[in-house]
Amino acid sequence: MTHVDWIHFRKSVRKYKKNNIEPKVQEALKAQFEKVEPIAAHAAYDIHLVEDGRQMKQALEGLASRYMLVKAPHYLVLTCRNDATDIFNLGYIGEQLVKYLTLQNLGTCWIGARLSQEKLREMFPVDESHDFSIVIAFGEPVAPLEFIRNRKRKGIEEVFYGFNTLSDTDKFIAESLLTAPSAMNNQPWRFYFNGGVWDYYKTLPKGIFSKALRDLVNVDTGIALYHVIETAHSLGSAIQFEVMDLHKGDQNYMGTLKICD
Numbered sequence: 534m535t536h537v538d539w540i541h542f543r544k545s546v547r548k549y550k551k552n553n554i555e556p557k558v559q560e561a562l563k564a565q566f567e568k569v570e571p572i573a574a575h576a577a578y579d580i581h582l583v584e585d586g587r588q589m590k591q592a593l594e595g596l597a598s599r600y601m602l603v604k605a606p607h608y609l610v611l612t613c614r615n616d617a618t619d620i621f622n623l624g625y626i627g628e629q630l631v632k633y634l635t636l637q638n639l640g641t642c643w644i645g646a647r648l649s650q651e652k653l654r655e656m657f658p659v660d661e662s663h664d665f666s667i668v669i670a671f672g673e674p675v676a677p678l679e680f681i682r683n684r685k686r687k688g689i690e691e692v693f694y695g696f697n698t699l700s701d702t703d704k705f706i707a708e709s710l711l712t713a714p715s716a717m718n719n720q721p722w723r724f725y726f727n728g729g730v731w732d733y734y735k736t737l738p739k740g741i742f743s744k745a746l747r748d749l750v751n752v753d754t755g756i757a758l759y760h761v762i763e764t765a766h767s768l769g770s771a772i773q774f775e776v777m778d779l780h781k782g783d784q785n786y787m788g789t790l791k792i793c794d
């Protein structure tokens with residue numbers, strides 16, 4: 534597995550071996566916490582390692598969350614302020630750790646279960662301003678990771694408008710969108726090719742959906758953006774991404790991406 538094709542090996546792993554990962558791998562992972570790069574300069578975030586996965590159950594809130602939690606030897610808990618930009622950034626940050634773990638041949642699974650912020654604070658110190666959290670389960674997978682050729686996804690032209698007008702390199706970069714995970718596996722992100730730049734939008738669930746689902750869409754869009762930017766970097770392309778101030782303008786507009794060849 535390489536820095537380019539890790540996206541094809543990553544999948545949501547729901548069956549883990551019971552054993553803990555080696556302490557030195559845990560330490561190396563913690564060192565990565567300092568190396569991740571935010572997409573929004575002013576976004577706040579924090580990352581915690583739950584070394585003993587059995588502790589995670591106690592932080593769950595509500596019955597549905599019990600069913601959502603995937604049993605794993607370890608978890609990462611990422612926290613931020615309850616703010617659309619922060620949550621978008623959290624997806625972008627978390628997927629960098631997913632990349633790191635995947636390259637160690639470890640399995641990962643993002644978990645959208647609701648956590649009690651009170652109980653989290655009993656497990657580790659959480660910044661006072663942070664009241665949003667998301668989890669990534671990880672550990673040694675029962676079945677080794679392998680290159681995945683077919684995933685259940687929308688077609689590329691449904692998520693990238695103007696895909697056919699892109700250069701071959703840009704098509705390769707755009708297609709990395711389809712390897713990204715999303716909470717409902719509905720790829721709630723759209724790119725529009727707009728005179729040399731790519732405008733990035735999210736698609737919010739219609740009808741009376743809970744705020745929780747909308748928050749997960751912000752996480753999803755951060756994750757997918759990381760797949761695109763990381764793939765462009767791996768081909769040697771420089772990327773500029775200007776984050777929209779998510780409190781202003783079109784609610785669904787996330788920002789604009791420019792690939793500088």
Ligand SMILES: Cc1cc2nc3c(=O)[nH]c(=O)nc-3n(C[C@H](O)[C@H](O)[C@H](O)COP(=O)(O)O)c2cc1C
Pocket residue numbers: 543544545546547601602603642643644645646684712713714715716717718749752753756
């Ligand atoms: C933000 C987020 C939350 C998720 N929450 C859960 C979850 O609670 N339980 C679960 O089994 N899978 C969860 N998933 C995994 C998705 O179901 C999975 O990514 C999707 O079905 C695509 O499959 P793949 O990741 O194997 O490509 C979540 C994924 C994301 C990105």
